[in-house]
Structure formats: structure tokens, C-alpha cells
Amino acid sequence: MVSEVMTLMAASGRTPRPGVIWTRPERAGRGPRPAHSRAEIAAAAVRIADADGLDAVSMRRVAAEVGAGTMSLYNYVPRKEDLHELMVDEVSTEYDLETPLTGDWAADVLGLAEQARDLMRRHPWLPRMADSTAYGFTPNALRYLERFLTALDPLDLPPGTKLELLAAVTNTVAGYVTNELAMAERARTLPWSEAEEQAVRGAYLGEQLGTGKFPRLAQTLAGAGAGVESVDYEAAFRRSLKRVLDSFALEAGGGQTSAT
Structure with a gap:
């Protein structure tokens, strides 16, 4: 799939190049208004990652989420790395950076x-x-x-x-x-409770410590209490x-x- 996308992009003159997405204008000064925005694309990618993990975020799935064609998404986001960068920027808005610092x-x-x-x-x-x-x-x-x-x-x-x-x-x-x-x-x-899991592992650990082979570990755990x-x-x-x-x-x- 990667080679297919690269071939298609090369044929259309959109071969990915090193660059920073923030230096690219979101829209050209002329021409029709884009159907989608970076913010919309980033929010869709974040929703997918929150629900199904980062590996589930693909250009194809994000395009489907915003109602765009997969190849047309590259007009907005040239590389998957750019998409990840948009995602980080999107969630970074959640920091509270306005509350005054204490000086400590x-x-x-x-x-x-x-x-x-x-x-x-x-x-x-x-x-x-x-x-x-x-x-x-x-x-x-x-x-x-x-x-x-x-x-x-x-x-x-x-x-x-x-x-x-x-x-x-x-x-x-x-x-x-x-x-x-x-x-x-x-x-x-787990098909059982965490307490049951810890009880079984605790019993095994106790048996091993009782052998005398791990004196420092036994002493440390006993001291931790x-x-x-x-x-x-x-x-x-x-x-x-x-x-x-x-x-x-x-x-x-x-x-x-x-x-x-």
C-alpha cells in the first residue's frame, strides 16, 4: 500500500519532501475555500487514536472520518508524520497555561x-x-x-x-x-480479579523468598512492608x-x- 501511494503521489507531483507543516499555508491565497481544515483532520485523527490506538490512525481512515478521498487528504497533510504532529498540537490545547505561576x-x-x-x-x-x-x-x-x-x-x-x-x-x-x-x-x-492474580503471585514469591536464595530481596520487601x-x-x-x-x-x- 505504501509503494502504491508513493507511486500515485509521484505521478501527481506530490512526492513527500522533508518539511514542517506549520510553514505551509493552510489554504492558498486564491481559489475556492478548502472543504476541510487541519483542525478538523486533527480532531478526527485524535478521536480514532483515543478509541483504537495510534496504529489505527491511517490516512485512509482519517479521510473516511472527515468525508474526504484518501488521496485528497494529502493536499492537507503531505505525510503521516505531519498528521501525528497535528494530533500532538490538537491535544496540547488542553494544557492550562493561563493560571499565574507561583514563583516556586x-x-x-x-x-x-x-x-x-x-x-x-x-x-x-x-x-x-x-x-x-x-x-x-x-x-x-x-x-x-x-x-x-x-x-x-x-x-x-x-x-x-x-x-x-x-x-x-x-x-x-x-x-x-x-x-x-x-x-x-x-x-x-484478566479473566479474574487483580486481587486473585496478586494473591497467586504473592504466594509464589513468598515460596521463593523462603528458599533463602534471595536474602537482599527478602530483606528489602520485608522492610517495605x-x-x-x-x-x-x-x-x-x-x-x-x-x-x-x-x-x-x-x-x-x-x-x-x-x-x-
Whole structure:
């Protein structure tokens, strides 16, 4: 199918080329008004991805969703990568970037991280985009980046280190949400309850620890004193982020943060 589309596009003079969709005008200065808009196309793609996953998003399906021909969609979105970029920009409008910052950089960053976590939960395909800088510079994503770096104004660190902090927070949030979504999907598809699953696995683990072959693991788990089922994941998320922020605060010579 890919080779067929490429052949058709080449024949029509629309062979994809490297470029940024935001530098292309959405419509020409002359001629009839386009039947569809980028916003309409992006919203359709997001609906498909939210319902059926990112792999379900194809040019053919999005075209059908908006009532366009598959090939005509390339007039609006030259490449599938451009479509993904439109999707990221569409959901990035959901950030609250208007509430005034507090001046406590760690608290402000934690607030942005929690927003990002909620956004990724609402759009489970979004963490897959977090490991690519290709989708981080859409107009609305740039507004988020500007807000994040503004929150870091009180932090005395070089610009490059601040970018590393941004990347560390983004990767921590994406990794945490990916695990959350995987656990939720696993629980949803189990033919028995999560409690039953944990009971069986807990019994097996107890037998293995009782052999004496894993003394450090046994000591650590005994010291933790809690099973998986009793973990406070909200608190664990905040602790994980605080450790990241503390490491950068120490590098800036400011000690630990007060973020909780």
C-alpha cells in the first residue's frame, strides 16, 4: 500500500519532501475555500487514536472520518508524520497555561507534570510521541515549552541543564503513564480479579523468598512492608518527580525542593 501511494503521489507531483507543516499555508491565497481544515483532520485523527490506538490512525481512515478521498487528504497533510504532529498540537490545547505561576519553580514544574500526566491518560497514544523531538515543536507544544522554561526562571542553572531537566521530567511522566496504562489494560483483560492474580503471585514469591536464595530481596520487601495492591500510585508519582527535581536543585546549590 505504501509503494502504491508513493507511486500515485509521484505521478501527481506530490512526492513527500522533508518539511514542517506549520510553514505551509493552510489554504492558498486564491481559489475556492478548502472543504476541510487541519483542525478538523486533527480532531478526527485524535478521536480514532483515543478509541483504537495510534496504529489505527491511517490516512485512509482519517479521510473516511472527515468525508474526504484518501488521496485528497494529502493536499492537507503531505505525510503521516505531519498528521501525528497535528494530533500532538490538537491535544496540547488542553494544557492550562493561563493560571499565574507561583514563583516556586519546583511546585510549578510539578503542576505542569501533573497536567502532562492527565493529558497522557486521556490520550493513551501520547506517551509514544514523547521520545521524539519531531513532535515537540508544534505551535501549542511550543507554548507549553515556553511555560515550562518560564517556571524555571528562579533556578540558577545553565540553559542546557534546564533543557535536560525538561527532558527528565517529560521522560519520567511518559514512563510512569505507560506503566499505568499497561497495568490498567492488563487488569481489564484478566479473566479474574487483580486481587486473585496478586494473591497467586504473592504466594509464589513468598515460596521463593523462603528458599533463602534471595536474602537482599527478602530483606528489602520485608522492610517495605507493603504489597503492590496497597501502593499509593499518586504519592509514588509525586515522589518520583520530586527526586528528579531535587537532583537539579542540588546541582544549582539550592538543596532539596519543597515540592510535595
